[in-house]
Amino acid sequence: MTTTITITGAGGQIGYALLFRIAAGDLLGPDEKVRFRLLEIPQGLAAAEGAALELQDGAFGLLQHVEVTDDPAVGFDGADLALLVGARPRGPGMERADLLAANAGIFGPQGAAIAANAASGVRVTVVGNPANTNALIAAASAEGLPAERFTALTRLDENRARAQLALTLGTPVETVRRVPIWGNHSATQFPDISHATVGGEPVAAALEQIVGDVPAWLDQTFIPRVAKRGAEIIEVRGSSSVASAANAAIDHVRDWVHGTEDWTSAGVVSHGEYGVPEGLISSFPVRSVDGEWQIVEGLELSDFARGRIDASVAELVEEREAVRSLGML
């Protein structure tokens, strides 16, 4: 079998980090062949073509073909998996409405091109920000495809949250489970430890012994650290997080295709779960079963959690309203 994978913005930083890992089998395993379709805007084509040359030089046994194009109909032709990485970054002096409008102008036509050209079972993961609302716009423009096929990446936030908990507890990261992200992939996101476990035991008790006042630590240290980690990386590294974002995108798609053992986080369409307005693409605790994301239902939410989720979801509602008021939804 060969899986056709479309990557938009493939000439950019995250695209560059994704391509070689996928070609090496990190996404679909050592037996699944892959075919790349790299979609760029005209000014990004040369960088994508350069990456394609390097892919040749990697002599990857799994890689069947690489197509570089700026035509969405060609870029999404037969796509089984689409990673929408390219997005318009916020420029100096750019208002939020301008950013939303610029991205609606990218993700609307891409949604339509996916519906017209991709494989009928296509699965779409939006990485480019504002990821949740970009996914919403793409889904709304993809006539005939269920909104469940459009997701936004919040796995990097979850990976960051699990890593911070593991560091604080002095335990290997794989022992920390069930740390879902709720809401928007933005500063309002809510990394939730209330159901988290370490080595199968509740995290809260173990944390109390180390940090003392757990609610204060969550509010003043943990949540801001996770939500602002991107800015921290920029400050220390001098440029934005790239390899960790690509790694999280691979985690997300691999789990969507192959299934999960436990909960993870993904921005998926709401059907009203946990009071999140229907149709929004919000991050939830999810499982992947038989190739589909399922929201983990029935979790009890504290007043603190409810307040945090409501605030992040309110931001998603505002973003949807802003795009609607521009006539782009």
Ligand code: NDP
């Ligand atoms: P990156 O590859 O570094 O980032 C791409 C997108 O991923 C940005 O929207 C960025 O958001 C987002 N992102 C999501 N999570 C993270 C994270 N944790 N850390 C950093 N970024 C994150 O950008 P480049 O500028 O290197 O590359 C973008 C490419 O996209 C260019 O080659 C450009 O030509 C192309 N492009 C393609 C389009 C298309 O195919 N139609 C449209 C627009 C651009 P944020 O901006 O918030 O950091």
